[in-house]
Amino acid sequence: MPSSSSVQQARHALGQRLREIRKDSGLTARALAALAGWHESKCSRVEHGRTLPSDADIRSWAMHCGVQEQAADLIATARNIDGMYVEWRRTERAGLKAVQEAALPLFERTHRFRMYQSWVIPGLLQTAAYTTAVLNTIVSLRQTPDDVAEAVAVRMERQHILRSGDHRFAVLVEEWVLHTMIGGAGVMAGQLGHLISVASLPSVSVGVIPMGAPRGSGWPVESFTMYDDAQVNVELVSAHLTITQPREIRDYAASFNELSAIALYGAPARSLITAAIDALG
Known part of the structure; x- marks a missing residue:
């Protein structure tokens, strides 16, 4: 393996x-x-x-x-x-709802989230329609049990942590994620509008890494989420990787900081998101 x-x-x-x-x-x-x-x-x-x-x-x-x-x-x-390296097929064989439920304790106990996404809008910032489109694709590709509606409900319920408790969220997405068509133009327009709305929450910081930004060492890497300084979850094509070694966690923190330095925030980030909406026609 x-x-x-x-x-x-x-x-x-x-x-x-x-x-x-x-x-x-x-x-x-x-x-x-x-x-x-x-x-x-x-x-x-x-x-x-x-x-x-x-x-x-x-x-x-x-x-x-x-x-x-x-x-x-x-x-x-x-x-x-x-358990550090777990194939998606292994985690999803009981259905996608179980995968979403299994993550709840980790999300509840984490205070500081750092998320980098080079594939899709992060799950905590997704609309129900966007999540449905993403999970339907997973069902199709991996032949997992089709409990998408139940899994979507769990993910939507999990988003309450954006507005409750002592949680802080630093989110980075590559600009091309805004232009990656998932679920059709209507779904994307709703998702991008929601992204602008969520970015205004006091607990949330959204940075967009523009496609034309000069890059030093902040190259696109695999999507990952840092849970405080205790754990990093990495999304590979075929598997889910859990990092707990302090040295490697520091490496991901350094990578996140480098990517943060070339991201746009506030009004400039909203302009990129709005441009992606406009490009939908």
């Missing part, structure tokens, strides 16, 4: 921890593999981060190395790594 550098680093760190446990027990990799009934290369693959061990693998490893008390913690670490 594809993985990001963060996933690979986490696998490597777990592998090194298991290697230390094995060496402390006095077992060679070949001896441990023989005791566990594995191919002799399996220990090497695990210790070098090429293979993520299963729960059963970790229990066996801990038992033969005499550290059964560490098994639960090691299993939790491995499961967290497995």
